Amino acid sequence: xxxxxxxxxxxxxxxxxxxxxxxxxxxxxxxxxxxxxxxxxxxxxxxxxxxxxxxxxxxxxxxxxxxxxxxxxxxxxxxxxxxxxxxxxxxxxxxxxxxxxxxxxxxxxxxxxxxxxxxxxxxxxxxxxxxxxxxxxxxxxxxxxxxxxxxxxxxxxxxxxxxxxxxxxxxxxxxxxxxxxxxxxxxxxxxxxxxxxxxxxxxxxxxxxxxxxxxxxxxxxxxxxxxxxxxxxxxxxxxxxxxxxxxxxxxxxxxxxxxxxxxxxxxxxxxxxxxxxxxxxxxxxxxxxxxxxxxxxxxxxxxxxxxxxxxx
Numbered sequence: 001x002x003x004x005x006x007x008x009x010x011x012x013x014x015x016x017x018x019x020x021x022x023x024x025x026x027x028x029x030x031x032x033x034x035x036x037x038x039x040x041x042x043x044x045x046x047x048x049x050x051x052x053x054x055x056x057x058x059x060x061x062x063x064x065x066x067x068x069x070x071x072x073x074x075x076x077x078x079x080x081x082x083x084x085x086x087x088x089x090x091x092x093x094x095x096x097x098x099x100x101x102x103x104x105x106x107x108x109x110x111x112x113x114x115x116x117x118x119x120x121x122x123x124x125x126x127x128x129x130x131x132x133x134x135x136x137x138x139x140x141x142x143x144x145x146x147x148x149x150x151x152x153x154x155x156x157x158x159x160x161x162x163x164x165x166x167x168x169x170x171x172x173x174x175x176x177x178x179x180x181x182x183x184x185x186x187x188x189x190x191x192x193x194x195x196x197x198x199x200x201x202x203x204x205x206x207x208x209x210x211x212x213x214x215x216x217x218x219x220x221x222x223x224x225x226x227x228x229x230x231x232x233x234x235x236x237x238x239x240x241x242x243x244x245x246x247x248x249x250x251x252x253x254x255x256x257x258x259x260x261x262x263x264x265x266x267x268x269x270x271x272x273x274x275x276x277x278x279x280x281x282x283x284x285x286x287x288x289x290x291x292x293x294x295x296x297x298x299x300x301x302x303x304x305x306x307x308x309x310x311x312x
Contacts, residue, residue, distance in 0.1 A: 050284040054277040067280035071288060074281065083262040084237070086168070090261060091236045093172050095229065098179050103221070105180060106187030107213055110194075120188065127181025135245025138174050158246075164258040171259065175241055183228055190221045219309035226304040234297045237289040238263040262289065 053062035074080040105123060109116040126134055139158060147154045155162055157170040194217065202208075202216050218225075243264045247256045256264075262285075269275065270282050 046283050047287065049280050050287050052280050054279065059280070062280070067284045070278075070281040071284035074285060075288075080262070080285075083260060083265055086241075086259060087236050087239060087261040087263065090172065090175070090239060090241045091232060094175065094179070094232060097176055098183070099225070099228070101176070102180055102183040102187060103218070103225070106184050106191055106221075107217060109184070109188040110191035110217075120184065123184050124181040126178035131178075131242065131245045132248060134178055135174070135242055135248070138177075139246045142170060158255065160255060162255075164255075167255055168259040171241055171243065171246060174246065178242075186224050187221055190224050191217055194220050222304075222309050226301070226308060229304065230297060230301045233300050234293060235263075237293055238266070240264040240267055244268070 049059060050067050051062060051065060052059040053066055075084075105119070109120050143156050143158050147156065155166070157166040198216060199212065202212055207215055239261055240263045241261055243256060243260060244267065266282055266285065269278060272278075
């Protein structure tokens, strides 16, 4: 009788298992179709475009590989390497200024210090607003309000008389100023989740203040921190550093072109449908930077996981 009961139970489970598989398949159909069309299809089409040319209103195969030659000329004679340099410099500034400040602010909030709640909201407000709105407000404040506050000695960094480094420094200040929202929110949540027993035990051992942060809080927060470091590194060549938000009405000005990153250049040129003949060149540039960024990003991720502070 026991064997018969087991067979009956087994027969009842089979329809349930089939129903679960069918339900899972139905749920996966839509995201799978989206992935195939908008990721595999779009990227495959983009890769092909690097070996094409725009002729008579259509993209056709180019046996001369002119797009590849244009790509090489861009990096050697069209200030391509300078754009790459600004892209890397922007990431380094973000890494050594934004990350330490973000961790410091998060630690302050997680310790529930005075006005930490209000401080958290203030840091998150720029992330809620549109980047175009914040960029226009920032540019208007620097160009119109600061001269009245500082006086005649103030030189507008966005004017054509200002140096490129003054303009770039002001732009990077804007990036630092508006970049704490998401990172501080995730860092502070991770720090608040650290068991109080662990922190109390560390205090009994004489660890407080910076020692507590370095030996307890940072290792516990490092997995989240490494995600931001790796994702920021992966986006080096696509980062616009807010140039479009600030200079949206001056896209072709010399002031912008002198400090533009590679990501800004690709965005502006790629959004100009009146110049579709240049698209194969842009795609070729994208392929090259992907081949460079992908292995470096994977190497950085491996190094952070291997040598970074561990929770254990």
